[in-house]
Amino acid sequence: MATYLIRKLEQFTQLSSEDKQKLERAAAAKVRVVRPREDIIREGDKPRQVNLILDGWACRYKVLEDGRRQIVGFLVPGDVCDIRMFILKQIDHSMGALTPVRVAEIPSDTLLDVIDTSPRLTRAMWWNSLVEEAISREWTTSLGQREAIERLSHLFCELYFRLKAVGLTENGQGRKSFEFPVTQDQLADATGMSTVHVNRTLQLMREQELIIWKGKTVTIPDLEALMSVAMFNANYLHLDRDGHELDANEP
Amino acid sequence: MATYLIRKLEQFTQLSSEDKQKLERAAAAKVRVVRPREDIIREGDKPRQVNLILDGWACRYKVLEDGRRQIVGFLVPGDVCDIRMFILKQIDHSMGALTPVRVAEIPSDTLLDVIDTSPRLTRAMWWNSLVEEAISREWTTSLGQREAIERLSHLFCELYFRLKAVGLTENGQGRKSFEFPVTQDQLADATGMSTVHVNRTLQLMREQELIIWKGKTVTIPDLEALMSVAMFNANYLHLDRDGHELDANEP
DNA sequence: GACGAGCGTTAACCCTTGTTATCCCACTGT
DNA sequence: ACAGTGGGATAACAAGGGTTAACGCTCGTC
Structure with a gap:
């Protein structure tokens, strides 16, 4: 289930089979199917769990008052939508499915537990979110200069x-x-x-x-x-x- | 010294006086002065410590092969340049001073220690980096739609x-x-x-x-x-x- | 006191990109 | 077979913003 996420994290560091099993179990908990054009999370929602894309394509986007829409990132299998966001009171952008998407809903506690018990996984997840930040900066650069x-x-x-x-x-x-x-x-x-x-x-x-x-x-x-x-x-x-x-x- | 950072973090949560003292001590360790147009960190550098802006303005920027430059964020007093980046092999963008800037160089270990011993500070620093991410997405939106x-x-x-x-x-x-x-x-x-x-x-x-x-x-x-x-x-x-x-x- | 560097201001012109409006095709459901 | 819908392709025109090239002001320096 969490195959893609595991593959991605292994770009950063080798994971133990125990680590992988933990991720697999977490991702297997509850799976939701989201249809194209439907939102996975909507701006203003309160984060309740962490969403992992198992299959399909989605995007992060923001909408201006007058309806203009900016997609600020693409989400592909293995991408975690909103890790770490559970400390915020509300989400500041929406995530919508572009194709039929299968999402694993991982309770925040489960993920925190997985992370807390494996320093290696902690680092791998940090790395992952740093890469997302870097991608965001690169988009800014593209839109501004290219x-x-x-x-x-x-x-x-x-x-x-x-x-x-x-x-x-x-x-x-x-x-x-x-x-x-x-x-x-x-x-x-x-x-x-x-x-x-x-x-x-x-x-x-x-x-x-x-x-x-x-x-x-x-x-x-x-x-x-x-x-x-x-x-x-x-x-x-x-x-x-x-x-x-x-x-x-x-x- | 760390007054601005403390004020900022207190937008998110009340800090204990012990927390504040920890931050103060960390920020007092070593201060560097960077002149306008000089870089605080350059793309490709290996992160060695965490840089906190004490005074002055700086910016994050990326430069394309042909010299075009995009500023991807402004750094003002209280901003931490590169927290969490020490797990990366190299920094993917530069940070340059716009005015004379006083920077506190906090050894990674010191900061990790500060964070590890205070869950409240951990959350506050997380919140801070989530806000930075959100700002980056907003810049993308601005450049794309406004x-x-x-x-x-x-x-x-x-x-x-x-x-x-x-x-x-x-x-x-x-x-x-x-x-x-x-x-x-x-x-x-x-x-x-x-x-x-x-x-x-x-x-x-x-x-x-x-x-x-x-x-x-x-x-x-x-x-x-x-x-x-x-x-x-x-x-x-x-x-x-x-x-x-x-x-x-x-x- | 003259000079140059750095920054701001303006004008003229041009080009990349947006707007509007069709037309076409593939797919879907009835 | 039919209309309806979503997606792609084009053309004509408009406009937002880039480029280039001046000029002026305020510093700091020699």
Whole structure:
């Protein structure tokens, strides 16, 4: 159940089989299914438990008074929606399902207990939330400095590396691909662009063979080219366990 | 020494005098002075200690390969630069002084010890980093959805509330003001706008009497008006200890 | 007292991106 | 077979904001 989370945490540090079992048990407690467009948590809710994405895609988003919406992050399998938030009186942003999503509802106490009894897990969960913070800063940088094509390219790079870390990418004949069940509308909300301009820019990216996007599958024919356009530097994802360098050509 | 940090944390919870003394002692250990334009920490550095801003203004920023710079957050007195980062191998963004800054260098162990021996402080520090995350998401929202005048207005609102929390605002004749030693250039890097457009937009804001900015002092003649333009909702700063509502008219 | 650095201000022009409005296709339910 | 809906693709036009290039003011320094 918690396979993806475990895979992700193991990017940071090796977990003992005991640690893994603890996570598995915690995630197995209660599973909820959320349909597309439904919220997993809504801004203003009081945090009661911690939500772990088991399957499907979701996003964090904020809505302005006049209805404008900004997606501030994508949530993929293995992502924990709201760890540590239980010390706040209310959540300051919403999380909504983009596809059918299976969520494990872990009672705060259970998670606290899991963490308290394993320093290694504590560190791994800290690492995880530091990475989320770093991703948020990188989004700010993208929205502030990168222009349309760079911004989209950067997002595809980010998602490729994150999905690779949980084993949700494929690598056939040097072409990397992954499931990407997001509409252009949602992509517009995430990149701060209009739908029309997202579409225009995607056409351009296809022309330049930066991505191939058919149905719900995105293929990256040349990751280094995409990274170069995006000025993507994977350091902020902190995936370099044991100082081992990230390499675009590695499977 | 740690006065501002203590004031900030007390927005979240009452601290015992013992807690406060612990923080004071930790902050008194070693103080470094950083000159304007110098870095407090540079991207790629290995975190060795935790830096607490005692005095002055700084910012977090990221630089793209081609030199474009995005400021991803402002650091004011009482802000902790890099708590929790010591579990990472390297820092993923730089922090630079905007004015002369006095920084307390707190050894990681000291801080861990302080936190470990006081659950209340632990929670307060957690709360603090959750607020920082929330601010980062709000910046993403601003850059993605708010247009120039809204974006600048929002930033002034954020800074007003943050500075109020540490006692660095004044409130004479209903007009709120604070020291704001930031150049239009830096404001441009923070809002993802060009310097020229920052200037244009500031002129507009002065015309509409949203702000008065003379020398290094910003005055807000009508906070509610500014908040309205910015579509500012202070919830994300989580300053509502004991469920007490935030009110623009309160001193 | 002259000079330059740093910062703010303005104008003219242009380009990236947003807006509005169609049209098309694939899917779904009846 | 039909309409309805959601998603994608395009075109024409408008506008917000970037770029470039001046100019001016206030310091601090020699």
